[in-house]
Amino acid sequence: MHSSVLAYIPSPPRGVWNIGPLPLRAYALCIIIGIIAAIWLGERRWQQRGGQAGAVLDVAMFAVPFGLIGGRLYHVCTDWYRYFDTGKDPWDALKVWDGGLGIWGAVLLGGVGAWIGCRVYRIPLPAFGDAIAPGILLAQAIGRLGNYFNQELYGHDTTKPWGLEIYLRFDHNGQLDMMNGVSTGVVQRIVQPTFLYELVWNLIGVALLLWADRRWRIGHGRLFALYVAVYTFGRFWVELLRDDDATHILGLRINTFTSTIVFVCALAYFVLATKGREAAAALQPGGKRPWPWQFGALRAHGAESQAAAAAAENSDAPDSEAGQAEPGDSPDDSPSDAVPDEHTAGSESDAADDDESTVSTATKSTGASSKSAE
Numbered sequence: 605m606h607s608s609v610l611a612y613i614p615s616p617p618r619g620v621w622n623i624g625p626l627p628l629r630a631y632a633l634c635i636i637i638g639i640i641a642a643i644w645l646g647e648r649r650w651q652q653r654g655g656q657a658g659a660v661l662d663v664a665m666f667a668v669p670f671g672l673i674g675g676r677l678y679h680v681c682t683d684w685y686r687y688f689d690t691g692k693d694p695w696d697a698l699k700v701w702d703g704g705l706g707i708w709g710a711v712l713l714g715g716v717g718a719w720i721g722c723r724v725y726r727i728p729l730p731a732f733g734d735a736i737a738p739g740i741l742l743a744q745a746i747g748r749l750g751n752y753f754n755q756e757l758y759g760h761d762t763t764k765p766w767g768l769e770i771y772l773r774f775d776h777n778g779q780l781d782m783m784n785g786v787s788t789g790v791v792q793r794i795v796q797p798t799f800l801y802e803l804v805w806n807l808i809g810v811a812l813l814l815w816a817d818r819r820w821r822i823g824h825g826r827l828f829a830l831y832v833a834v835y836t837f838g839r840f841w842v843e844l845l846r847d848d849d850a851t852h853i854l855g856l857r858i859n860t861f862t863s864t865i866v867f868v869c870a871l872a873y874f875v876l877a878t879k880g881r882e883a884a885a886a887l888q889p890g891g892k893r894p895w896p897w898q899f900g901a902l903r904a905h906g907a908e909s910q911a912a913a914a915a916a917e918n919s920d921a922p923d924s925e926a927g928q929a930e931p932g933d934s935p936d937d938s939p940s941d942a943v944p945d946e947h948t949a950g951s952e953s954d955a956a957d958d959d960e961s962t963v964s965t966a967t968k969s970t971g972a973s974s975k976s977a978e
Contacts (some may be wrong), residue, residue, distance in 0.1 A: 628681060630749075
């Protein structure tokens with residue numbers, strides 16, 4: 605059967621190179637390159653939207669460490685039997701060099717770190733998320749190359765011409781070590797290259813996000829929600845093809861359930877959140893930023909940003925060009941309807957005053973918290 609196929613995809617003979625006492629791991633290099641790419645693309649997009657130079661790198665100083673910790677915690681929690689089952693050593697949970705990072709935990713805690721960084725530098729988190737979203741997906745695509753070097757995240761056996769060869773690897777003592785060893789050229793299995801499927805899907809997602817953002821000027825965190833929806837949609841199908849070790853619930857891999865739940869939440873946010881994009885002035889450091897639990901103040905702040913963005917667009921574009929609305933947006937979302945009529949102006953003004961009072965009270969009570977993380 606092997607001779608009847610022109611070529612399978614060979615796995616790298618090794619994923620670790622020892623430079624003296626220092627092990628150089630391909631997976632770690634891919635993670636580092638992915639982070640650099642995400643910051644570079646995010647910084648360009650942030651400045652294009654009117655943000656200050658260097659803000660993405662500043663916030664990344666908080667987000668990246670949180671993301672790495674979150675990725676490891678998710679892996680340990682979902683594959684707890686590897687570390688806490690009978691006969692296992694719990695200290696192995698700290699051995700990140702043996703592999704094991706979950707993107708779900710990385711994005712979740714990375715988001716917490718980004719939120720802290722945005723509070724410290726007093727810039728809006730939703731707008732920051734929109735700027736960095738394509739870069740995160742690009743980083744995930746680059747990170748999948750690390751799985752290729754580690755011979756992990758593969759699928760069921762296959763005879764497809766794009767099947768992936770999995771080699772037996774051994775250490776210098778002749779002991780089997782699939783993660784850190786060197787291949788002898790012996791093919792153990794021919795499998796579906798699910799790492800490659802996800803890599804290609806992520807790159808398609810990057811292109812889709814960049815195109816959609818240019819086409820419809822998406823803001824207020826909705827592009828980040830679209831990134832999450834795009835990724836989880838593809839990840840759901842990839843999980844159905846995978847055959848490596850994982851925790852199962854009701855016969856399905858746990859990441860299948862995670863993908864479904866997160867996809868629904870992301871789609872709901874994309875549909876319900878404020879439409880349009882923030883004005884460049886709203887991205888500058890400073891100003892009063894409502895806390896996430898101040899729902900009334902958040903709505904008022906979003907409406908003000910949207911009105912400012914619409915006014916800026918109208919002043920730059922001829923009256924005959926009103927701009928393009930997003931698919932599914934109703935005429936009520938257009939800039940011409942942003943001014944309330946005489947019957948509602950009073951009530952909306954009172955609501956805005958109440959929200960402003962809420963923000964002012966929260967700012968006074970927190971003191972210096974607007975300049976530091978809590």
